[in-house]
Amino acid sequence: METLIKHKKENQFxxxxxxxxxxxxxxxxxxxxxFKKKRKDLALIYSKTISSTxxxxxxxxxxxxxxxxxxxxxxxxxAQAIICNSGNANTCNANGEEIANEVCALVxxxxxxxKEDVLVASTGVIGQPLSIEPFKxxxxxxxxxxxxxxxxxxxxxxxxxxxxxxxxxxxxxxxNTTVRLGGISKGSGMIHPNMATMLGFITTDxxxxxxxxxxxxxxVVKDTFNMISVDGDTSTNDMVTILxxxxxxxxxxxxxxxxxxxxxxxxxxxxxxxxxxxxxxxxEGASTLITCNVLEAADxxxxxxxxxxxxxxxxxxxxxxxxxANVGRLLCAIGYSDAEFDYHNLDIYLRSENYQSVCVxxxxxxxSFDEVKAFEILGTDRLSIDIYLYEGKSQATAWGCDxxxxxxxxxxxxxx
Amino acid sequence: METLIKHKKENQFxxxxxxxxxxxxxxxxxxxxxFKKKRKDLALIYSKTISSTxxxxxxxxxxxxxxxxxxxxxxxxxAQAIICNSGNANTCNANGEEIANEVCALVxxxxxxxKEDVLVASTGVIGQPLSIEPFKxxxxxxxxxxxxxxxxxxxxxxxxxxxxxxxxxxxxxxxNTTVRLGGISKGSGMIHPNMATMLGFITTDxxxxxxxxxxxxxxVVKDTFNMISVDGDTSTNDMVTILxxxxxxxxxxxxxxxxxxxxxxxxxxxxxxxxxxxxxxxxEGASTLITCNVLEAADxxxxxxxxxxxxxxxxxxxxxxxxxANVGRLLCAIGYSDAEFDYHNLDIYLRSENYQSVCVxxxxxxxSFDEVKAFEILGTDRLSIDIYLYEGKSQATAWGCDxxxxxxxxxxxxxx
Numbered sequence: 055m056e057t058l059i060k061h062k063k064e065n066q067f068x069x070x071x072x073x074x075x076x077x078x079x080x081x082x083x084x085x086x087x088x089f090k091k092k093r094k095d096l097a098l099i100y101s102k103t104i105s106s107t108x109x110x111x112x113x114x115x116x117x118x119x120x121x122x123x124x125x126x127x128x129x130x131x132x133a134q135a136i137i138c139n140s141g142n143a144n145t146c147n148a149n150g151e152e153i154a155n156e157v158c159a160l161v162x163x164x165x166x167x168x169k170e171d172v173l174v175a176s177t178g179v180i181g182q183p184l185s186i187e188p189f190k191x192x193x194x195x196x197x198x199x200x201x202x203x204x205x206x207x208x209x210x211x212x213x214x215x216x217x218x219x220x221x222x223x224x225x226x227x228x229x230n231t232t233v234r235l236g237g238i239s240k241g242s243g244m245i246h247p248n249m250a251t252m253l254g255f256i257t258t259d260x261x262x263x264x265x266x267x268x269x270x271x272x273x274v275v276k277d278t279f280n281m282i283s284v285d286g287d288t289s290t291n292d293m294v295t296i297l298x299x300x301x302x303x304x305x306x307x308x309x310x311x312x313x314x315x316x317x318x319x320x321x322x323x324x325x326x327x328x329x330x331x332x333x334x335x336x337x338e339g340a341s342t343l344i345t346c347n348v349l350e351a352a353d354x355x356x357x358x359x360x361x362x363x364x365x366x367x368x369x370x371x372x373x374x375x376x377x378x379a380n381v382g383r384l385l386c387a388i389g390y391s392d393a394e395f396d397y398h399n400l401d402i403y404l405r406s407e408n409y410q411s412v413c414v415x416x417x418x419x420x421x422s423f424d425e426v427k428a429f430e431i432l433g434t435d436r437l438s439i440d441i442y443l444y445e446g447k448s449q450a451t452a453w454g455c456d457x458x459x460x461x462x463x464x465x466x467x468x469x470x
Numbered sequence: 471m472e473t474l475i476k477h478k479k480e481n482q483f484x485x486x487x488x489x490x491x492x493x494x495x496x497x498x499x500x501x502x503x504x505f506k507k508k509r510k511d512l513a514l515i516y517s518k519t520i521s522s523t524x525x526x527x528x529x530x531x532x533x534x535x536x537x538x539x540x541x542x543x544x545x546x547x548x549a550q551a552i553i554c555n556s557g558n559a560n561t562c563n564a565n566g567e568e569i570a571n572e573v574c575a576l577v578x579x580x581x582x583x584x585k586e587d588v589l590v591a592s593t594g595v596i597g598q599p600l601s602i603e604p605f606k607x608x609x610x611x612x613x614x615x616x617x618x619x620x621x622x623x624x625x626x627x628x629x630x631x632x633x634x635x636x637x638x639x640x641x642x643x644x645x646n647t648t649v650r651l652g653g654i655s656k657g658s659g660m661i662h663p664n665m666a667t668m669l670g671f672i673t674t675d676x677x678x679x680x681x682x683x684x685x686x687x688x689x690v691v692k693d694t695f696n697m698i699s700v701d702g703d704t705s706t707n708d709m710v711t712i713l714x715x716x717x718x719x720x721x722x723x724x725x726x727x728x729x730x731x732x733x734x735x736x737x738x739x740x741x742x743x744x745x746x747x748x749x750x751x752x753x754e755g756a757s758t759l760i761t762c763n764v765l766e767a768a769d770x771x772x773x774x775x776x777x778x779x780x781x782x783x784x785x786x787x788x789x790x791x792x793x794x795a796n797v798g799r800l801l802c803a804i805g806y807s808d809a810e811f812d813y814h815n816l817d818i819y820l821r822s823e824n825y826q827s828v829c830v831x832x833x834x835x836x837x838s839f840d841e842v843k844a845f846e847i848l849g850t851d852r853l854s855i856d857i858y859l860y861e862g863k864s865q866a867t868a869w870g871c872d873x874x875x876x877x878x879x880x881x882x883x884x885x886x
Contacts, residue, residue: 116805116813116834146801148835180798181836288806290798368784369881376882382596382706385562389532390704397532418532419564420597459878465785466792466874 066226067321073221074099075205076236077259079301083199084211087192089141089178096192097211099136099255100165100200105297106261107133107173108268110275118143118291119150120174123158127170131264136255136295137161138175138212139189140240145290146181157189164197175253177240177291178214209238212253215464216242220332222325228314231304233260235321239329241292242284242338254279254294254329260318261300262307269310270319271296278326281358281452283366284337294326334365334453335436339460342374345438349449356393356443357450363391364439365454374437375456379404379412379428381420388441401442406434482642483737489637490515491621492652493675495717499615500627503608505557505594512608513627515552515671516581516616521713522677523549523589524684526691534559534707535566536590539574543586547680552671552711553577554591554628555605556656561706562597573605580613591669593630593656593707625654628669631880632658636748638741644730647720649676651737655745657708658700658754670695670710670745676734677716678723685726686735687712694742697774697868699782700753710742750781750869751852755876758790761854765865772809772859773866779807780855781870790853791872795820795828795844797836804857817858822850 074082079102087096107128111121127133137157144150154174162169176184199207209219223236241252275294300306307315335343346364351357364370367387373380384402402415412428413421431437490498495518503512523544527537543549553573560566570590578585592600615623625635639652657668691710716722723731751759762780767773780786783803789796800818818831828844829837847853 114802114805115807115811116801143798146798146831146835180802181831182798288802290802290805368877372878372881375878378882380596382559382562382598385532386530386596386704386706389530389706391531395531415562415597419562457878458882459875461784462788462791462873462875462878465788466794 067224070223070225072223073205073236073238074257076223077234077257079299080257081200081202082205082208083196084207085192085195088188089139094211095140097138097208098196101134101297101299103299104132104134105299106264106267107297108271109295112292114288114290116290118145120154120176123154124173133173134167134171136173140212140214141178142184143178143180143291144176144184153184156186164193212240216240222328226321228304231302233302235325237325237329241333252292256296258298259302260298261304262298274322274326278330282330282334283454331453334455337455338464339458340455342456343436344454346452347440349442351443351448352445354448357448359391359393360388361450361452363387365452371457375458377429377432381414399444403440404431405438406431407436483640486639486641488639489621489652489654490673492639493650493673495715496673497616497618498621498624499612500623501608501611504604505555510627511556513554513624514612517550517713517715519715520548520550521715522680522683523713524687525711528708530704530706532706534561536570536592539570540589549589550583550587552589556628556630557594558600559594559596559707560592560600569600572602580609628656632752638744642737644720647718649718651741653741653745657749668708672712674714675718676714677720678714690738690742694746698746698750699870747869750871753871754880755874756871758872759852760870762868763856765858767859767864768862770864773864775807775809776804777866777868779803781868787873791874793845793848797830815860819856820847821854822847823852
């Protein structure tokens with residue numbers, strides 16, 4: 055089981071309080087600028103020194119204007135600040151890129167840095183005109199309130215339908231240097247593998263070349279942020295961005311062969327995984343986090359395809375909500391994944407947080423099982439579905455949530 | 471618009487009452503045999519003479535036992551009866567194929583035909599043992615009640631969560647011979663392009679070689695049954711089967727070049743389209759049929775990919791339920807389809823049954839529109855979303871439904 059296997063590795067990474075401000079040399083703030091009615095809606099993350107940067111973006115062909123501008127500003131692999139508003143996605147607006155550029159210029163002026171060193175993100179309703187005024191109104195407070203200690207205001211300001219902030223930070227040793235890595239994320243609906251209305255901002259005081267940072271981030275996102283789904287909708291504005299300012303003082307990581315890169319990659323995997331799980335767990339209307347582990351698979355792609363399909367199935371998601379151990383729906387979802395496999399071999403277990411488990415399918419056929427125990431396990435806040443293929447040594451994990459009345463309520467009247 | 475374009479062609483096909491019994495030489499019946507608590511759950515369709523037959527099946531890798539048996543029995547392109555139970559899918563049961571074979575033998579004995587000329591289908595809960603007893607108990611009544619006039623008992627007996635029977639029949643002239651074509655279908659949840667818990671049984675008195683029947687059915691299903699989605703779940707048991715017994719007395723259709731084949735294909739398209747739309751319209755918990763027309767596309771595949779993605783999006787489906795003209799969600803869904811296109815060109819119209827329409831997006835950007843009118847249009851029972859790509863002359867249509875509280879209610883407690 056993934057949790058068990060990973061456990062040993064995770065010990066070398068010490069969980070610490072905080073988020074994007076945990077690494078040295080970073081500050082953050084969040085204010086209410088007027089995109090939303092009352093709640094905070096404008097966040098700023100700032101590094102005192104210029105940082106290496108890397109980003110991954112939505113694969114939706116309709117891309118938000120901020121993504122185009124952030125791509126352009128990341129081209130040299132360097133950045134110093136990230137500005138993000140919530141409440142309006144600035145997507146499919148005729149003057150969207152113009153506005154996004156203007157926002158970067160405002161931030162550049164206020165922080166006395168180049169506008170090209172500012173990255174921009176937006177999340178919220180698509181296709182509504184976005185005015186520059188709230189950015190102007192909020193900028194003074196935003197810069198004044200930049201805080202070295204506490205990034206939770208920024209974590210608040212990037213939320214939309216999320217019910218809570220999402221943050222995670224770790225500390226680890228790299229050749230006698232202490233390095234910190236922290237992040238915040240948001241996302242609740244329109245969440246599907248390959249990014250989603252999902253934002254992740256990660257900071258670290260590691261010294262690393264931007265090319266290596268990009269390669270590492272891309273690989274890690276494949277197994278973390280891209281393995282969650284709330285509703286199968288891939289948003290236009292998703293992005294995960296990391297800033298690495300080198301303030302930890304480690305020897306600059308310059309090649310893929312360095313052992314330090316592997317340690318950093320594992321730390322980044324842990325942070326991204328926890329930030330991604332927080333999104334799935336806070337899925338719109340969700341009451342249960344569903345973790346699907348596909349084990350003993352022929353290869354990783356096969357395992358991923360099946361894990362993703364299971365957590366994406368509306369019928370599996372409603373069955374979990376109803377605490378119904380509906381094996382047929384599990385087998386059905388496994389069967390329409392893209393993976394090739396022989397379903398006559400597979401076993402399925404349902405497992406709760408406290409490692410209670412029940413086998414519901416053996417060699418592709420349903421077996422009689424303790425329905426009371428299954429009902430109890432399905433009532434857990436964190437349900438695992440373990441699928442053993444017995445075809446090889448690969449495995450993959452995907453995270454999703456149940457589908458509830460509350461999801462319909464939230465989304466049938468989102469814009470109006 | 472597809473409806474307008476197709477209208478002329480449809481005039482040559484006269485809508486007639488009835489379904490699988492409309493063509494000459496067919497009988498049908500439906501009884502309560504005990505798979506379900508009260509409602510009818512066993513259907514029989516019988517041709518007095520041996521028929522050409524063709525079928526298409528689910529693409530789910532986990533396939534129901536009845537599908538394996540029907541495939542084996544169809545191998546010579548001939549069949550004479552179809553037996554179908556509802557309430558139990560006979561899938562993922564260790565002795566599933568044995569039971570399905572036994573069912574065919576029972577029918578063969580009762581009708582005095584070869585068991586290899588009997589096709590079998592099942593729909594309902596997956597992974598529950600299926601006993602032969604209800605088939606034995608119901609067989610006498612089923613055969614005694616075979617009716618030449620009225621197939622509605624059979625149409626009833628194949629339903630699961632459907633709220634109403636689905637039937638359609640047409641009559642058309644083929645070189646001075648009157649030919650009839652009729653069908654029944656079922657499906658309400660676990661419905662997604664590439665078949666679904668969806669059954670279609672079609673009969674015709676046309677004389678046609680089985681190979682041509684297979685080619686024609688396969689092509690027609692691609693544009694009809696495979697263009698609907700209710701919840702993105704592709705079932706294990708789907709099949710569409712046609713029997714053609716030649717009783718109309720037309721000259722046997724033997725080659726693809728014959729003009730008569732084209733006429734038949736159009737009639738089959740019409741019947742399959744109406745049976746498929748009936749499924750989408752009766753989607754679990756649905757209040758609105760959503761038709762997505764993609765127009766002026768570069769090619770058919772592009773148009774199909776976009777149309778399917780739009781009707782499959784949970785966020786589009788909940789927005790329609792909430793009567794929210796949420797253009798952003800439409801653009802987002804269009805954007806994450808597999809199709810390649812330039813979204814900067816596209817226009818989107820919302821259109822009601824009575825051809826009221828409102829333009830909500832021009833050249834890829836949202837435009838201000840009459841919100842009251844849009845709200846009215848979204849309140850229609852049959853909503854059309856017309857997407858103009860302006861890239862070529864191809865078009866495609868997909869059908870779906872809104873996502874409502876009722877869907878959650880039905881599916882969170884289906885098995886228990």
